[in-house]
Amino acid sequence: MALTSDEDWTVSVGGGLLPPTTRPPVAALTEVWQTVRTLDLGAQQHAALRKLFGAGGTEAVEDCLDGGTFDFPIALPGGELVAVRVRRGDGLTDRQRRAARYQPEQLPGEGRNVGIWVVRDTRTGDLVEEDGRVLTWGVKASAASWIGRVVSRGDYRGWNGRVAS
Template identity: 65%
Template sequence: MASTSDEDWTVSVGDLLPPTALPPVAALTEVWQTVRGLDLGDQQHAALKLLFGTGATEMVEAALDGGTLDFPVQLPETRMTIRVRRGDGRTARQRHAARYRVVQEPRQGRNPGLWVVMDSKTGGPVREKELVLRWGIEASAQSWISREVARGDYRGKAGHAQAS
């Protein structure tokens, strides 16, 4: 039976699997594919197969106390941790910043191609008072993103700019 949560889980396995966000069943399958061939010993292998290799998410879901499960694994020469987290593992601030990206408009006549900030939430450039914000240099557009993220931190929400 699958998880009742619609959000992805982020899984990692020591240095073998970097943090990867996937739907719950796929996330557990990814962990199992990463660890099943390791020299685990019979008890660890059985426990990991039960948690990650059956296609069921209920046991891990129940263990996600506080949103994170850390499962230590002892190998003959090293120790590592399997980590499962609810969500994509990013903070609200990181998600807010990832919403924006700087792009350069095409050159038009003498205009060398100004820089705009695209908003992935709306698919258009950011606007203030119905005007598309444009900058002559990329660093200025990046600075706008930094200020917008800081403004969102201060206000406890995702900023104020409107996108087209």
């Protein structure tokens, strides 16, 4: 079966073995395999993990991505259970994606004046403007508060059936 989309996948292995990592599908599965292949998991688990993540293809995992997420539990030595998780896309919610889009940034100060705070739109690389003027704040908390309002406004628009910007 061929991939149904060309989006990246986010993979992780619990227990701190592999933090969430977003890559193209084959590279993502390779990352999982490189993480789990040397663990002392026993022959049966090792064979299953090799078939899913180490075979060089994505078909087996693609078949399991029901609803966009696939969790594969593994028992580590000592009995601890962790999961290998594969998700379509970057693994972020719309809210998290909106929040990550904007970053507070302090401009260099001049003389005795400390730098003012602005917000950069990471999608465009530009500073955020309203009515043709760059928005500025004296403290980082105020810039972060503006980002929070944008995220909340997007939540409301999504809940209200409108597309959030």
